[in-house]
Amino acid sequence: MTHSEVHSVGRRGDTVLQLMVLAVPVAVTVWLLTLLGPVRAQGALRFGIEWVPSLGVALDFLVDGLSLLFALLVGGIGIFVTVYAAGYLRGHPLLRRFYLYLLLFMLGMLGLVLAGNLITLFVFWEITTLASYLLIGFDHASATARRSALQALLVTALGGLALLVGLVLLGMVASSFDLAAVLARGEQVRQHALYTPIFLLIIIGAFAKSAQVPLHFWLPNAMAAPTPVSAYLHSATMVKAGIYLIARLHPVLASTDLWMWTLTLVGAATAVIAAVLALRQTDLKLALAYTTLVALGTLTMFLGSDDSVAVAAAITFVLVHSFYKAALFMVVGIVDHQAGTREINALGGLAGRLPVTFVAALAAGLSMAGFPPFLGFIGKELKYEGALAIATEPVLVAGAAVFANALMVAVAATVVLKPFVGSRPPALTATREASVSLWLGPLLLAALGLTFGLAPGLLADTLVQPAVTAILGRPETVKLKLWHGVNVPLLLSVLTLALGVAVFVWQRRMRDLLSRAARWLPLSADRLWDGALAALRRGAYLHTRWLQHGVLKGYLAVVFAAVAAGLLWVLVHSGGLPEQLGWPRLTVKEWAALALVLAGTLAAVGCRAPLTAICSLGAMGVGIALIYLFFGAPDVAITQLLVETLFLVLVAMILHRLPLANAVRGPRVRLGHALLASAVGIAVSLAILLVLQQPFGSPTKNYFELAAVPEAFGRNIVNVILVDFRALDTFGEVVVVLIAAVGAAALLGSRRRALSARAQGTRRNP
Amino acid sequence: METALAVLVGIMVATGVYLMLTANLLRYLFGLILLSNAANLAIFATGRLTRAVPPLVPEGLQAPAEPVANALPQAMILTAIVIGFGLLAFTLALVVRCYRELGTLDANAMRLSEPPAADEEH
Numbered sequence: 082m083t084h085s086e087v088h089s090v091g092r093r094g095d096t097v098l099q100l101m102v103l104a105v106p107v108a109v110t111v112w113l114l115t116l117l118g119p120v121r122a123q124g125a126l127r128f129g130i131e132w133v134p135s136l137g138v139a140l141d142f143l144v145d146g147l148s149l150l151f152a153l154l155v156g157g158i159g160i161f162v163t164v165y166a167a168g169y170l171r172g173h174p175l176l177r178r179f180y181l182y183l184l185l186f187m188l189g190m191l192g193l194v195l196a197g198n199l200i201t202l203f204v205f206w207e208i209t210t211l212a213s214y215l216l217i218g219f220d221h222a223s224a225t226a227r228r229s230a231l232q233a234l235l236v237t238a239l240g241g242l243a244l245l246v247g248l249v250l251l252g253m254v255a256s257s258f259d260l261a262a263v264l265a266r267g268e269q270v271r272q273h274a275l276y277t278p279i280f281l282l283i284i285i286g287a288f289a290k291s292a293q294v295p296l297h298f299w300l301p302n303a304m305a306a307p308t309p310v311s312a313y314l315h316s317a318t319m320v321k322a323g324i325y326l327i328a329r330l331h332p333v334l335a336s337t338d339l340w341m342w343t344l345t346l347v348g349a350a351t352a353v354i355a356a357v358l359a360l361r362q363t364d365l366k367l368a369l370a371y372t373t374l375v376a377l378g379t380l381t382m383f384l385g386s387d388d389s390v391a392v393a394a395a396i397t398f399v400l401v402h403s404f405y406k407a408a409l410f411m412v413v414g415i416v417d418h419q420a421g422t423r424e425i426n427a428l429g430g431l432a433g434r435l436p437v438t439f440v441a442a443l444a445a446g447l448s449m450a451g452f453p454p455f456l457g458f459i460g461k462e463l464k465y466e467g468a469l470a471i472a473t474e475p476v477l478v479a480g481a482a483v484f485a486n487a488l489m490v491a492v493a494a495t496v497v498l499k500p501f502v503g504s505r506p507p508a509l510t511a512t513r514e515a516s517v518s519l520w521l522g523p524l525l526l527a528a529l530g531l532t533f534g535l536a537p538g539l540l541a542d543t544l545v546q547p548a549v550t551a552i553l554g555r556p557e558t559v560k561l562k563l564w565h566g567v568n569v570p571l572l573l574s575v576l577t578l579a580l581g582v583a584v585f586v587w588q589r590r591m592r593d594l595l596s597r598a599a600r601w602l603p604l605s606a607d608r609l610w611d612g613a614l615a616a617l618r619r620g621a622y623l624h625t626r627w628l629q630h631g632v633l634k635g636y637l638a639v640v641f642a643a644v645a646a647g648l649l650w651v652l653v654h655s656g657g658l659p660e661q662l663g664w665p666r667l668t669v670k671e672w673a674a675l676a677l678v679l680a681g682t683l684a685a686v687g688c689r690a691p692l693t694a695i696c697s698l699g700a701m702g703v704g705i706a707l708i709y710l711f712f713g714a715p716d717v718a719i720t721q722l723l724v725e726t727l728f729l730v731l732v733a734m735i736l737h738r739l740p741l742a743n744a745v746r747g748p749r750v751r752l753g754h755a756l757l758a759s760a761v762g763i764a765v766s767l768a769i770l771l772v773l774q775q776p777f778g779s780p781t782k783n784y785f786e787l788a789a790v791p792e793a794f795g796r797n798i799v800n801v802i803l804v805d806f807r808a809l810d811t812f813g814e815v816v817v818v819l820i821a822a823v824g825a826a827a828l829l830g831s832r833r834r835a836l837s838a839r840a841q842g843t844r845r846n847p
Numbered sequence: 848m849e850t851a852l853a854v855l856v857g858i859m860v861a862t863g864v865y866l867m868l869t870a871n872l873l874r875y876l877f878g879l880i881l882l883s884n885a886a887n888l889a890i891f892a893t894g895r896l897t898r899a900v901p902p903l904v905p906e907g908l909q910a911p912a913e914p915v916a917n918a919l920p921q922a923m924i925l926t927a928i929v930i931g932f933g934l935l936a937f938t939l940a941l942v943v944r945c946y947r948e949l950g951t952l953d954a955n956a957m958r959l960s961e962p963p964a965a966d967e968e969h
Contacts, residue, residue: 728932735943
């Protein structure tokens with residue numbers, strides 16, 4: 082088989098694969114479209130199975146107007162993205178892996194927007210986080226892609242942790258994890274003392290996912306992903322997950338001052354800051370990424386209100402934005418693919434070379450800029466109407482919206498005009514139009530923007546109105562119209578266009594001005610992030626060093642200090658010190674045994690020669706055996722003597738080879754050791770004395786004495802306990818000794834092997 | 848007698864801890880011996896002492912005549928002595944092997960798995 086044959090077989094295999102992958106979003110979209118009618122009729126559909134019933138977790142799905150709208154976006158844009166990716170990544174060696182990640186992401190996203198249970202929702206939420214990590218880092222050989230992927234993962238996963246806590250609290254407060262039940266208990270949740278923490282935790286998760294200031298920095302970096310991924314994740318899906326969550330929980334958490342102010346201010350700040358930053362970019366894809374931030378900020382701002390026009394504006398804008406942003410990302414991808422660059426200054430005059438792409442770009446750009454008769458115009462008019470309808474802060478919201486939209490106009494003009502009109506740089510003469518699979522998606526999406534703009538009724542009744550009804554929890558009528566007559570929103574639109582054109586005309590000068598201003602700005606969120614990561618690593622290193630220093634003495638000192646402190650603490654808290662210590666009345670031989678133990682102990686510390694030390698310990702052992710013997714424990718005494726002898730023999734056999742030199746250390750260190758040792762010793766003594774003062778009654782003692790003969794037929798009670806009542810313990814003990822013996826044999830017996838291994842090591846590293 | 852044993856156990860524990868804190872592994876082993884013996888004595892003492900009446904049931908009786916030594920702590924100490932022996936023998940083997948491989952018994956010099964940090968003065 083020749084090389085080209087292999088290639089064509091691979092190509093054919095790829096085509097089959099692409100068709101199979103494409104079947105998934107197509108099937109999902111068709112199925113969702115069939116649900117449009119029933120959802121409109123019934124409000125919400127539910128289906129699912131039990132998952133963890135004991136915890137109230139169900140694999141449960143809820144299809145209402147809101148979730149249907151987002152699911153349709155996920156499935157519908159998914160179709161275009163799959164087609165586009167087939168052209169964009171043609172012949173890519175890791176195509177299968179890409180489709181796997183893409184489908185995983187699609188699954189997670191669909192599950193997220195359709196989930197009918199708080200915990201299920203969170204699980205799908207995390208699936209999208211993981212899948213987006215894989216997708217952003219798809220170009221895994223690039224360090225930038227890896228860094229961006231990790232950054233996106235960490236930011237959104239940290240937000241996810243906050244979200245999990247928030248959802249669990251919400252479930253507890255609403256006494257159900259079932260979404261429908263939670264949605265019905267908004268009043269109960271808002272009255273609860275835990276409302277503020279619940280709101281903050283959930284909103285942090287949503288803001289991290291939807292890249293609101295100050296957690297916005299990961300999104301522009303995520304442009305390291307292949308363009309089909311950017312078109313999917315950053316137009317219709319991933320970043321809209323946070324928006325979906327905000328809209329989903331709107332009936333539960335909204336209508337408070339906290340909700341209104343947080344969302345309005347953060348959303349407005351995100352929109353304005355991102356609009357300014359978008360202007361700075363000379364990379365087309367980055368400019369689009371920043372306008373995505375603008376869109377997300379605008380959506381958040383409008384969802385802060387519970388006015389029906391504002392919410393309808395947000396929902397319409399979700400649709401508008403998904404259509405034009407996905408189309409424009411794909412257009413930029415085509416330009417990049419065909420011309421080899423996305424830099425504004427290196428592009429120009431491609432309209433003749435990429436005619437179809439230019440048409441798609443023009444239509445999408447006009448929708449983005451908000452020209453009639455595109456859907457973008459309706460969306461923008463509705464935004465201004467909504468902004469003016471917001472009772473508390475109409476000026477702030479309208480001002481932010483006008484500012485953001487004006488800059489959107491400028492960026493739209495840049496993206497559409499800069500690469501396609503003007504003089505063509507000589508490097509671009511060989512550029513040719515892309516294949517059908519590449520331009521089909523953007524063209525159709527842009528056409529959708531025009532179609533729905535001309536016939537907004539198609540959207541208003543089927544998608545927008547049910548979604549607004551679901552968000553506000555009350556039946557709403559939404560009318561979308563192209564022509565509203567001359568009113569304030571129209572005047573604002575004219576103002577926006579004028580501002581946008583002005584910005585576009587003077588954009589080079591403004592960009593210079595901005596980059597000069599940026600140089601004065603000491604830090605960016607991105608650099609702060611790097612600093613935080615470095616500090617985290619440094620902190621982990623230091624505290625590991627501090628806790629795991631590798632000095633045996635240090636570990637032991639901590640253990641013994643903890644023992645002493647624990648014992649003394651218990652002693653102090655359990656009624657203080659023992660009283661009435663009488664001088665023990667002992668016979669001479671008992672005193673002698675005690676003295677023997679004491680002398681052996683102290684001699685073991687003092688002596689320098691190992692043999693002397695072990696003999697002192699032997700003397701101590703004999704003393705202890707004598708004590709056992711004097712106080713009614715002859716069996717123990719015999720065992721003690723036997724073991725003592727055996728151990729002495731063992732040690733004596735090896736001892737002469739080992740040194741017992743004192744480690745060199747100062748008297749102050751020794752004093753410290755002595756103090757710690759004394760503290761442990763005193764604590765143990767006091768504990769025993771205190772135990773001895775308690776009245777003694779042992780039911781087990783009586784039990785064993787009474788049961789030994791009748792039940793176990795033995796007259797030596799100790800023996801009976803060992804081999805009968807606690808036989809399993811004794812068996813364990815035998816096993817322990819056996820394991821110790823095997824271990825010791827393994828350690829000592831491999832002398833020859835150890836020597837040969839060392840010899841080999843020496844040979845390897847001379 | 849119990850009081851005297853309590854004091855004795857305290858002294859043995861203190862000595863054992865002191866020995867274990869030195870860097871020499873052989874001294875560490877001696878400290879371990881002292882600690883395990885001290886623990887046995889502590890169990891013995893807290894089970895209360897009776898002079899010279901072993902826990903045996905005389906022929907013809909179904910239960911021993913009081914007073915009789917407490918059999919339970921004795922059984923526990925027997926187990927502890929044997930297990931302690933296993934522990935000490937294994938530790939001894941470890942010490943010997945350490946010396947063979949590393950040529951020293953100074954625990955401060957054994958830093959293969961957790962080497963001192965570059966910035967640490969040594």
